[in-house]
Amino acid sequence: MRNFVVLLLLISFQVLRAEELKKVTLQLSWFDQFQFAGYYIAKEKGFYEELGLDVEIKPFAFGINVPNEVDEGRANFGIGRETLILDRAKGKRIVALYALFQATPLILLTSNDSNINKVEDFVNKKIMTTSDDSSEVSIKAMISSKKVKVEQLHFIKHTHNINDLINKNTDIISAYISKSPFELEEKGVPYKVFDPKDYGFDMYSDFLFTSENMISNDLDTVIAFKEASLKGWEYAYSNIKESVDLIYKKYNPQNISKKALQYEAKELKKLSYHHTKTIGKIKEEKVQRIYDLYNVMGLIPQKIETKEFVYYEDKNKKISLTKEEKNYLNEKNSFKVCAHPSLKPYSYFDNQEFKGFVSDYFDVVSEKTGIEFEIIKSDDFKNSVDLFKNKKCDIHSSLSNAEHRKEYANFTKPYFSIPFVLISRLDFPFIDSLSSLKDKKIGIVGSYNISKRVKKKYPNIEFVDVKDLDEGIEKVLNEEIDGHVDVLYSSLYKLYDKNNFELKISNKLDIGGSLSIGVRNDDKYLFNIINKATNSIDDESIDKLIKPWLTVEYKKSTDYTLLWETLAVVAVIILALLYRQRVLKNANQSLYEKVEEKTEELKNINKNLEQRIKEEVDDNLAKDKLLQRQTKMASMGEMIENIAHQWRQPLSVISTGASGIKLKKEMGRLDDKYLFSSLDSITNSALYLSHTIDDFRFFFKPNKDKKIFILENCFQKTLNIISFKFANENIKIIENIEEIKILGYETELIQVLMNILNNAKDALVGQELEDKLIFVDIYKENNNTVIKIKDNAGGIDSKIIEKVFEPYFTTKHKSQGTGIGLYMCNQIVSKHMNGLLDVSNVDYMHNNKKYTGAEFKIIFYD
Incomplete structure (x- = not known):
């Protein structure tokens, strides 16, 4: 009896739980495969349920028109191709939420023995395709761009059987790049791919879309479904093996092999992250381009506003939270944050006030979560990490995701990457890489996670641990070390704020670090909330936050002596080159006149006099030796002229930049942004000049390794x-x-x-x-x-x-x-x-x- 009561309570709980969830439906656009893995994962992992949704994934069947299903309310959400914009133009009230693929997976395939090597060879050939495939503007544009007309092609109905290409029932077949190439490789059939993105037509595909009615009447459900679906895709791509196993066992009516699913997963992942780090991204200009292409081809029945075709979320909108997360924040809404105290302009304190890019970033996180953050100031970076490690803070604002830190922290995805540079004295040479600094003493902040990686990568360098950037700069000035490695803009601020004109940035290095938010690992609710917030802040928003902080504030007392001395040296070099060029030009002219004179003399020689010919031949042999020596000198002149040719551009940049700085200074209109940009160009150009001489020395016989x-x-x-x-x-x-x-x-x-x-x-x-x-x-x-x-x-x-x-x-x-x-x-x-x-x-x-x-x-x- 007792067991029966427990069972009854469990059933009742499940029923009540199901009633709390919002029932929604997703209509697939094709048969089950990895193409829809993100949605399967979001359902199986409970991502939909966490946001209050009970999702039914409706399978595809021939004859189903997905835009109609969504427009007419038989499905709440659907998956659609780039042709969705045509459906919108035809009056269907559908709205795209995100584009999973940044470039269409649809391609055209031919076998190698078809003798079809370029699009122009399509003329009078059979193309097996569906009506949807042939309607995609990416395929049409690729063909049209090579001046091939549709009337010159012979379209036949698609059988969805790759053997029709192998058996010559068709010359060309439309296919997904994630499937048919694998089938041909398995059969050992060589093939050629005609991919629209290779011809400049990288159109969006696999839009998640809904109806205007859903957006107007149930926007919270729309946002929650989109958020959970994207989370599903991120998990699916990060855990391909697990996702493939799930699809193979549970979503596989076509009996696709694991090997084929893995191939599909890797190819689709490339398309999802094609030229972007943000999955699902939709750019207004790219949507407009798709629309314009359809319009040019006469396929748009009536004009529409492309901005109405895509729902662009309010970037300041709060994130969606589960019921448990909301209850958690109702009980506690203020959290302590440890921050880097001296990483200007990223994270620093000014009269006890927390400032910098990280401060602005946390303001956005606060807006999205409703959380209040209490910033805890520490003496140095190491101290801030120790406070966080000992749970004196709930969050650390800017840490790199290191393995040893996972013992006490969970990390969000990196929200910003920071380049590192080498600070050195003025007499230190410019370098391409730290590998060229053998047996040098180089400072690095020991508490930086990147320090371990750098020391391991460059074992021939003697690294000296310092407390912070200030100590590193001081040691370089006192010649205790040869250089110091640190963060780019923090280094620039220190050098120019303190008028350290005895130092320079020797080069931007091929190493860098990434900032993530660390959350104490015993608080999963707080981590989930912070993680959602960081995932909702896109790259464009981050760029807007960081840009105001990346302009160094130069003091009015800046000494320009070094700049003018550098320009004076450059001017001397230019004059020397010009003088050398003039001398060689005159020498070449003189040589040319002598050769012409002797040639004329030879024409007047009586060729019938054998003895005279012999005398002239002997004479000319002697002159040939002289000519060879003079030609060698002329070649040196040509090489100097080549150097002048290569130097002309960077020297022009240096001259233009310096003149611009001087003019703006005299007019009292020299702003920091212009000054920084000009000096950056001058530095880069000077670095190029320093490499050019060696490159010309080794031009015909390089003595450096590839x-x-x-x-x-x-x-x-x-x-x-x-x-x-x-x-x-x-x-x-x-x-x-x-x-x-x-x-x-x-x-x-x-x-x-x-x-x-x-x-x-x-x-x-x-x-x-x-x-x-x-x-x-x-x-x-x-x-x-x-x-x-x-x-x-x-x-x-x-x-x-x-x-x-x-x-x-x-x-x-x-x-x-x-x-x-x-x-x-x-x-x-x-x-x-x-x-x-x-x-x-x-x-x-x-x-x-x-x-x-x-x-x-x-x-x-x-």
């Missing part, structure tokens, strides 16, 4: 040097760069990129264009690495395009260049880096506009 480097970082270093001029000319550089590592010479590749970008800039300057654009694409193609740089300047004259890589060929005035630049680029790519450099004129589309320009293509063979 190193593995990241192309995106290499390109950013290039931009750091030349971006000043591009900004002045209102030239916009549009990047589409994959994370790729290659083995080669990074500095020499920077020279190549600089030459090509500067040529593109020169072609654009002076043209009356609405937009001056340069596109940079870096990606993998057939296991090779490809770099494409193109402009919209109209292209290179067809009469000269074949000559651009010839030595001394130039269309510019002598004062602007020698013509050696692209010749050198070709030599670097082909001889030093096992690559190919080519140029052609191309027509292309961008934002519904047609452009023509020159495209430089670099291929590095695997």
